[in-house]
Amino acid sequence: MKKKLFLLSLAMMGLTTFTACSSSDDDNKKEDETSEITIQDSEYDAIINQYVDKVVLPTYNDLKTKNSALYQAVVAFGDAPSNANFQAICDAWLAAREPWESSEAFLFGPVADYGLDPNMDSWPLDQEAIVNMLTSQQWNDMKWTGDYNEDDEAIAAAQNVRGFHTLEFLAFRDGKARTLNDAATDGEAANAVYNESNATAWAQYMRNTAQLLVDDVTLLCDAWNNGYATTFKNHNGGDFTSGLSCIEQLIDGCIDIAGEVGDAKIGDPYDLYVSGKTNEALYAVESWYSWHSRDDYTNNIYSIRNAYYGSLDGSINTNSLSKLVAKYNPALDTDVKNAIDAAAKAIQAIPQPFRNNINSKEAAAAMDACAELSDILENELKPFLQNHTK
Numbered sequence: 001m002k003k004k005l006f007l008l009s010l011a012m013m014g015l016t017t018f019t020a021c022s023s024s025d026d027d028n029k030k031e032d033e034t035s036e037i038t039i040q041d042s043e044y045d046a047i048i049n050q051y052v053d054k055v056v057l058p059t060y061n062d063l064k065t066k067n068s069a070l071y072q073a074v075v076a077f078g079d080a081p082s083n084a085n086f087q088a089i090c091d092a093w094l095a096a097r098e099p100w101e102s103s104e105a106f107l108f109g110p111v112a113d114y115g116l117d118p119n120m121d122s123w124p125l126d127q128e129a130i131v132n133m134l135t136s137q138q139w140n141d142m143k144w145t146g147d148y149n150e151d152d153e154a155i156a157a158a159q160n161v162r163g164f165h166t167l168e169f170l171a172f173r174d175g176k177a178r179t180l181n182d183a184a185t186d187g188e189a190a191n192a193v194y195n196e197s198n199a200t201a202w203a204q205y206m207r208n209t210a211q212l213l214v215d216d217v218t219l220l221c222d223a224w225n226n227g228y229a230t231t232f233k234n235h236n237g238g239d240f241t242s243g244l245s246c247i248e249q250l251i252d253g254c255i256d257i258a259g260e261v262g263d264a265k266i267g268d269p270y271d272l273y274v275s276g277k278t279n280e281a282l283y284a285v286e287s288w289y290s291w292h293s294r295d296d297y298t299n300n301i302y303s304i305r306n307a308y309y310g311s312l313d314g315s316i317n318t319n320s321l322s323k324l325v326a327k328y329n330p331a332l333d334t335d336v337k338n339a340i341d342a343a344a345k346a347i348q349a350i351p352q353p354f355r356n357n358i359n360s361k362e363a364a365a366a367m368d369a370c371a372e373l374s375d376i377l378e379n380e381l382k383p384f385l386q387n388h389t390k
Helices: 001-037 042-078 083-101 114-119 127-136 153-159 163-172 199-234 243-274 278-283 293-309 321-328 329-349 361-388
Strands: none
Touching: 001 153, 042 083, 042 199, 042 243, 042 321, 083 153, 083 293, 114 153, 114 163, 114 199, 127 163, 127 199, 163 199, 163 321, 243 278, 243 329, 243 361, 278 293, 293 321, 293 329, 293 361, 321 329, 329 361
16 A cells, blocks of 8 residues: 555656646747847837827827817706706716726826826715815816926815816716706715705806816827827937837836726725725725716726727727737737736626625626736736847
8 A cells, every 4th residue: 555655656746747847848938939039129110100199199089079078068057957968968978988098008198297187087086075165166276286296285185176076976876867856865975966055056066177177188188289199109318218118108008007997996995895894995986976987997998908909999900019919929919918808808797886796706806807917918018028129
């Protein structure tokens, strides 16, 4: 019996040794397959041009058009308050959210320099401050001037009472458009309702918020269209001194939003919920008034897809980072594409609405998928290009 066990042990040791050697051989094979690859920096030029001209600028221009339509819907409500016009605001808000969330893989340049992301998309909401704004009607408190400083408390206070989510709060309730005869359930700021006594201020608040969104998007589009796009494409000075430096920025933007979706947008509410802080978890869910969280997060992943594919429709453009990676390392390209697809599908698999399914197994799976996507982008895609570009 002991002899049989000894022989079995030897056999298992041999199997283990063989398996370990096989894994090492596979790793060495992968290194050998890519060791001779040299990517010329000039090969990135067409990709950068495609990215700017067919992804970034069209997304921002679409955002501008849809925010103008949102503003007009808000004005129409102010002129003639009705349930139908509340619904029209909600429809326009949902339409405007799509290009904004689809831009979050490229939150660099003017959008960062001018503080436009927190201007337009601060979250969580300060519901108490919003209700106080309705009472005071001091609309200038929504504005700030001077150079942007993310640590300036006065700027943060202004940003917390404006933007998409303030308008969402004023237009939606429990995933539906508000009505003119909503009934209050309690005195909590988070559950404030439109009524006869605040109707005028409510309409003015929506109009001021929508106008600031238009102003911010106009500034963003003008900055890209009137100089920044050319600077980025030329990459001959400043932050961008090579084609690779631009591609690194493209990838960094994708890494950032993949991490944010998994770690913050889904992860923060999840962690709060499982720790017993269920009310705080609910308030940490972005876009929960509209029940649009899941689609917001999916569009964030699509912003990564668009940047990598060089298109807005899910097709892979000839002048895309995907095509270049597929040319030199097809297995890596497949891994990136599969990770993007897996993250989007995992988010969509979360039962609707996310605010009611924060601690679901599907939410946990979505966090894992986003982490996998971020890891591939940061630890496989980016190093491959850095190590093989001349």
